[in-house]
Amino acid sequence: MKTWPMWIAGTIVLAAVFHILTIFALPYGIMDRAMAGIAAQAGGVNKPLYPEPATAAARGIVRPSPDLLYTACVYDVGARPLRITSPVPDTYWSLSMFAANTDNFFVVNDRQANAGSIEIILATDDTANGGNGAPVVVAPSSRGIILFRSLIASDEERASIDAMRRQSGCEPL
């Protein structure tokens, strides 16, 4: 009996399995690499990183916007919730959070914050308490990335916006 049709069918099924595994695993793998890179530069997880504006030399995150100042923090709320704080500048600004599978599960911008500063607790459940009534965001994965974006509105304002974003932070409760 010829067995080659069975071998071809088996190879095609196995190829389909590898295809699906690649599609599902790739976001986690790329996020893992991004988290490792940010944490290495920041000195660990739950610590902020204040990179310079993106140039062609930047090879950390794909398709960066050169018009924004980014502040990044790899979160790990598996053991303890995280307190996220930042002044809110008078320019486009947003605080966004990304799960381990790349989903953008939370975002707030300067207009929505409607205040001079913001404080948010990130935790694995909504019973976390920062002690001062700060809103709690529940993370869908215990690890992920927090990203602050600040628009460089003009060259004149660059220094003041840069100084302000360097006050953004993330630290375990």
Next chain:
Amino acid sequence: MKLFLKLLASFVVALVLGVGSALLLLRGGLGSTTAVGPWMTSDVIGSADADPYTRARVAVGGLLALNRSETIYFTAATDSNGETLRMQCSYKIVGSDPPARWWSITAYAADHYLIPNPQDRYSFGGNTVAREDDGSFVISAGPSESGVNWIPTGEGDGTFTLTLRLYNPAEEAVRDPSRIALPRIAREACSR
């Protein structure tokens, strides 16, 4: 031994076919559920509703993208005539302010990173672009200096893409991105 070799060959072929076909599918940018001329976007970028392919595409070509209510990302890999954008060609990007609080147009090399150029200039935005008398703008992209809103495409000869970001888009843009008027991309000339 013969059976082992057959199994090994089957495994290797399946691995190459499976992983290769996945990577090939992910080369097409951030997905394209909506097109406005050459500008393509996906309605579910960054969203938990994203299907596995969109999520994988975003991871490869737009990691940490915001969801549509905060930012709409349009990407163009061709000009308005459907011709692939090439670094050795010059283009005029002509339009007026899209309905958003702030917007920018940025050029990226095929590897999804900013294009090296001596000017260190990669983009123009609503706050930096020089405008015509009627408020519209003309941005040029190409290897040679052209006009006040010039984005250099460096000295390479590969392809490139343009990303148009709409931060805090207007409600009607979020509801139906396909109805937004977006800039036209016209090819002027090619040096090779």
